[in-house]
Amino acid sequence: MKWLALAAVLISPLFSRRAFADERAECNYLEIAATTSKSPAIDPELQPLEKKLKRPPFASWNTFHKLSGGPVALDKLKAETLKLGQGAASLLLRDRTDKRLELTISIDGADGKRVLDNKQSIAAGDWVVWGHNVKDDGHILALVCK
Amino acid sequence: MTKRDLDFMEHADGEAEAELDADGRAKVAVIHELGELVRGRLESAADGVPEARLARMWADIDKQLAPPAPRGWFEHYRSYILTAAISAGAVAALALVLRSAPRAAIEGAAAGVVHRPSEIEELDTPNGTGTVFNVADEDGSTTVIWVTSNDTVGSDL
Numbered sequence: 004m005k006w007l008a009l010a011a012v013l014i015s016p017l018f019s020r021r022a023f024a025d026e027r028a029e030c031n032y033l034e035i036a037a038t039t040s041k042s043p044a045i046d047p048e049l050q051p052l053e054k055k056l057k058r059p060p061f062a063s064w065n066t067f068h069k070l071s072g073g074p075v076a077l078d079k080l081k082a083e084t085l086k087l088g089q090g091a092a093s094l095l096l097r098d099r100t101d102k103r104l105e106l107t108i109s110i111d112g113a114d115g116k117r118v119l120d121n122k123q124s125i126a127a128g129d130w131v132v133w134g135h136n137v138k139d140d141g142h143i144l145a146l147v148c149k
Numbered sequence: 150m151t152k153r154d155l156d157f158m159e160h161a162d163g164e165a166e167a168e169l170d171a172d173g174r175a176k177v178a179v180i181h182e183l184g185e186l187v188r189g190r191l192e193s194a195a196d197g198v199p200e201a202r203l204a205r206m207w208a209d210i211d212k213q214l215a216p217p218a219p220r221g222w223f224e225h226y227r228s229y230i231l232t233a234a235i236s237a238g239a240v241a242a243l244a245l246v247l248r249s250a251p252r253a254a255i256e257g258a259a260a261g262v263v264h265r266p267s268e269i270e271e272l273d274t275p276n277g278t279g280t281v282f283n284v285a286d287e288d289g290s291t292t293v294i295w296v297t298s299n300d301t302v303g304s305d306l
Contacts, residue, residue: 054286060295061284103265119279119296122271129289131267135277135296 026079028096028104028127030148033072034087037064037134037141048072052130052145060134064141077106077148089113089142096148102127104148112137267292 035049037056043065045053056067070088077083077096085092095107104125110118110133118135125131127149134143157173159165161180169177223230272279274296282293 052291054288055284055291055293058284058286060280060282060293105270117275118277119294120271120273120275121269121294123292124268124270125292126265126267129267130291132284132291132293133296134293136298 025099028077028099028148030075030077030094030146031073032075032085032092032147033143033145034070034085034089035141035143035145036068036070036089037061037143038066038068039064039139040066042066044068051147052132055130055132061141061143067143087144089137090115090118092144094146097122099127106146106148108133108146110135110144112142266290269294 033049033052035052035056045056045067046069048069049056049067055061061067071085075083075085075094077094079096079098082093082095085094090110090112092111093107093109097105097107099105104127106123106125108119108121108123112118112135119133121133123131125148128147130145130147132143132145134141136142154176156165156167157169157176158180160167160169160173161177161184266283269281269292272281272294277296277298280295280297282295284291284293
């Protein structure tokens with residue numbers, strides 16, 4: 004019995020680490036202002052999305068500027084608020100597996116009005132993008148989680 | 150019948166009960182006396198051995214009879230520890246194999262054949278109209294939810 008107990012102690016970290024990983028998501032977000040200018044430009048920090056920003060619906064604009072961004076850790080069933088350069092967003096990790104995450108996202112515009120409420124199941128490692136018109140410009144929030 | 154000295158000795162030791170004449174009884178008495186002398190001499194010799202010497206002799210005997218020196222903790226439990234380590238290693242390896250094999254298969258399938266894009270479960274756009282795009286490029290596809298504000302309906306988007 005002693006060796007069985009010792010074996011259980013030795014392998015328990017494998018399972019506890021797995022359980023811990025199921026309760027969290029490590030995400031990165033980018034808040035982007037989309038405008039039209041005579042000198043098209045995409046901020047170097049937007050490189051992960053650069054190719055997509057040249058396609059519809061983003062092709063309406065030619066200048067993309069990063070407003071804010073960075074890592075955000077999500078704990079399961081604990082809403083995380085992002086204070087954006089233009090408005091705010093709320094992120095909630097409802098559930099996850101190794102490959103997929105179930106998120107609830109709410110975005111408010113700079114005027115405080117609710118832009119959208121969205122429940123979405125996303126693939127881990129894939130970018131997901133939300134955006135809305137602000138007069139003639141665009142306001143974009145992109146998120147990737149693992 | 151002539152008795153030999155051996156007969157007298159047996160008589161002295163109580164092994165023979167034949168009647169003895171005066172000469173025989175004298176010889177038996179002499180044998181008894183001689184025995185007393187020999188026992189007395191041996192007891193005297195034993196008493197003459199110094200106590201310290203006897204003590205050394207007993208100590209030597211004790212050393213020879215003493216159990217082997219106790220082994221260390223590791224020596225005592227070495228077999229248990231080795232068994233536990235080997236068993237733990239086997240269990241851990243088994244857990245890793247069982248854990249990683251299906252995942253690798255799933256990852257292979259997901260990367261090569263079945264990549265499930267985002268699934269939109271609910272979408273509410275209280276102040277506008279929502280449109281879902283699937284923007285694909287060589288890096289893969291990205292789900293884009295675009296909300297056109299009611300105030301800007303009829304604009305470029």
